[in-house]
Amino acid sequence: MASTISKPAPDRSPVTGTATQKRKRKPFLLDIYSTAVGKKYVMAITGIIGIGFVLVHMIGNLKMYLGPAEFDHYAEFLRELLVPILPRTVTLWLLRLTLIGAILLHIHAAYSLTILNRKARPVKYQSERDYVAANFASRTMRWSGIIVLLFIIWHLLDLTAGTLNGSGFVRGHAYENVVNTLDRPAVAIFYIIANIALGIHLFHGVWSLFQSMGWSNPRFNKWRREAAIGIATLIVVGNVSFPIAVLANIVKVKS
Numbered sequence: 001m002a003s004t005i006s007k008p009a010p011d012r013s014p015v016t017g018t019a020t021q022k023r024k025r026k027p028f029l030l031d032i033y034s035t036a037v038g039k040k041y042v043m044a045i046t047g048i049i050g051i052g053f054v055l056v057h058m059i060g061n062l063k064m065y066l067g068p069a070e071f072d073h074y075a076e077f078l079r080e081l082l083v084p085i086l087p088r089t090v091t092l093w094l095l096r097l098t099l100i101g102a103i104l105l106h107i108h109a110a111y112s113l114t115i116l117n118r119k120a121r122p123v124k125y126q127s128e129r130d131y132v133a134a135n136f137a138s139r140t141m142r143w144s145g146i147i148v149l150l151f152i153i154w155h156l157l158d159l160t161a162g163t164l165n166g167s168g169f170v171r172g173h174a175y176e177n178v179v180n181t182l183d184r185p186a187v188a189i190f191y192i193i194a195n196i197a198l199g200i201h202l203f204h205g206v207w208s209l210f211q212s213m214g215w216s217n218p219r220f221n222k223w224r225r226e227a228a229i230g231i232a233t234l235i236v237v238g239n240v241s242f243p244i245a246v247l248a249n250i251v252k253v254k255s
C-alpha cells in the first residue's frame, strides 16, 4: 500500500517575474476608465452632454425665424450668462471648455474601445448575421463621427472665428454672419450633409447609450428605439431647415 504521507512541497519560485511585481494602483477614475465598461460610461455621459448641447443649440437657432434683432439678442444673452455674478463671457467659456473636454473624451474612449475590442476578438463573429450587424453599426458610427468632427472644426472657423465666413464677417452680428455663410450653396449643402450624418450618429448613439448605462430591458426596448428616432429626427429637421430657409430666401439679410 502506498504511503499517504506527502513530501513537503518544493520551494517554488514564480513562473514569471510579474507575479512578484506589485500592481501600481491608478487613481480611482483612471482605474475605471481603463476597463471597457468604464470607457462605455464615458462615451455615454459625454454623448449625453453633446446631445444636450445640440438640442439647446438647435432650439436657440430657431430665433433665426424671428429676425436679426431676436437672434443677435440671443447670441448676446449667451455672452452675458450669469453676469454680474461672473464677468461677461466667463460662463460661456466654461460651457465651451466642458464641451471641448466632452468631445475629446468621447473620441478617446471610442478609439481605445476599438483597440480593446480588436484585442478581445481576434476571431470573427461565428454568425455571419451578427458580424454584418456589428460591423455596419461600428463603421457607420466611425464615418458619421468623422464627418461631424470635421463639420465642428469648419463651423467654429466659419461662425466663431469668422476666418471661413467670407469677407463679410462682423463679430457680434451673428444673424448676418450665419445668413451670409448659408447663402453660399456649397456651404449650405455641406451643412445639410453634416447634419444628416449627425442624425445617423445620434440615432445609433442614443440607442447604444441606454445599453452602456445599463438601462436596457426588453420591456422598454421599443421606447428606446422611439427615443433614438425622435431625438435624431428633431435635431436633423431643425438644423437642416436653416440652410434650406436661407437658400429659399425665407431667411435673409434685410437690404
Ligand code: HEM
Pocket: 054, 057, 061, 075, 078, 092, 096, 148, 152, 155, 156, 159, 160, 174, 178, 191, 195, 198, 239, 240, 242, 243
Ligand atoms: C444648420 C445648423 C446650425 C446653425 C445654423 C448653427 C449656427 C451657429 C451660430 C450662428 C454660431 C455662433 C453663435 C455666436 O456667435 O454666438 C454657432 C456656434 C457653434 N455651433 Fe452651431 N449651428 C448649427 C449646427 C451645429 C451643430 C450640428 C453643432 C455640433 C455638432 C454646432 C456646434 C457649434 C459650436 C460648438 C459653436 C460654438 C459656440 C460658441 O463659440 O459659443 N452647431 N452655431
